[in-house]
Amino acid sequence: MKMKFAVGDQTYEIRPISQEDLEAILEVYRQCEDFLALGPVPTASMEMVLKDLEISKNEGGIFCGIFVQDGKMAGIIDYVPENYGGDPKRAYLALLMIGAPYRSQGLGQAVVKAFEDEIRKDARITTIMSGVQVNNPQAIKFWQRQGYRIVSGPILHPDQTTAFDLRKDLDGIVDL
Numbered sequence: 001m002k003m004k005f006a007v008g009d010q011t012y013e014i015r016p017i018s019q020e021d022l023e024a025i026l027e028v029y030r031q032c033e034d035f036l037a038l039g040p041v042p043t044a045s046m047e048m049v050l051k052d053l054e055i056s057k058n059e060g061g062i063f064c065g066i067f068v069q070d071g072k073m074a075g076i077i078d079y080v081p082e083n084y085g086g087d088p089k090r091a092y093l094a095l096l097m098i099g100a101p102y103r104s105q106g107l108g109q110a111v112v113k114a115f116e117d118e119i120r121k122d123a124r125i126t127t128i129m130s131g132v133q134v135n136n137p138q139a140i141k142f143w144q145r146q147g148y149r150i151v152s153g154p155i156l157h158p159d160q161t162t163a164f165d166l167r168k169d170l171d172g173i174v175d176l
């Protein structure tokens, strides 16, 4: 479940978070308030972090920190490795947030690749689903560059965000 990768000469590790990481997660959330501002609750809080951890747990998710070599947390990724929506072939990338100081250095792209390599270890998984808020054009561009296609119209979710469904097929055939 641990994923290691490098960007340039910096190495990173993705691993499931533990109780001691809560403050660091909150700090990443604070560094992502530009993103939170696109949704219903613009301000980061421990309550928000704990709620997201609870939702992840209930959906069979693995909530991970993205750690720099020095131990600092640069971001988080939350994913469901299998059986998403009752389909054994589907994984789900629920949330990816890179803290503002760590963005635009190729880290987001490297995290997505490390995550996909991990998912591909389970040969049953053919499809990764995700979602992106309709009012986040930079993220839409980012996901399309990683090979994710928009496969729905705008959907209003219970958390009051409006998002497109995203999909990437892992057999290497990408419909462009």
Ligand SMILES: CC(C)(COP(=O)(O)OP(=O)(O)OC[C@H]1O[C@@H](n2cnc3c(N)ncnc32)[C@H](O)[C@@H]1OP(=O)(O)O)[C@@H](O)C(=O)NCCC(=O)NCCS
Binding pocket: 032, 035, 096, 097, 098, 099, 102, 103, 104, 105, 106, 107, 108, 109, 110, 131, 132, 133, 136, 138, 139, 141, 142
């Ligand atoms: C969207 C997000 C995950 C992208 O992560 P990131 O680490 O900034 O992404 P990358 O650096 O891999 O790619 C982003 C940009 O950096 C560029 N880039 C890639 N490698 C690079 C490198 N080695 N050096 C400099 N720039 C690089 C990319 O071309 C891309 O360019 P553009 O956005 O200017 O067109 C991140 O910005 C984020 O967490 N945002 C807030 C939360 C959010 O919106 N999450 C998505 C929710 S679905």
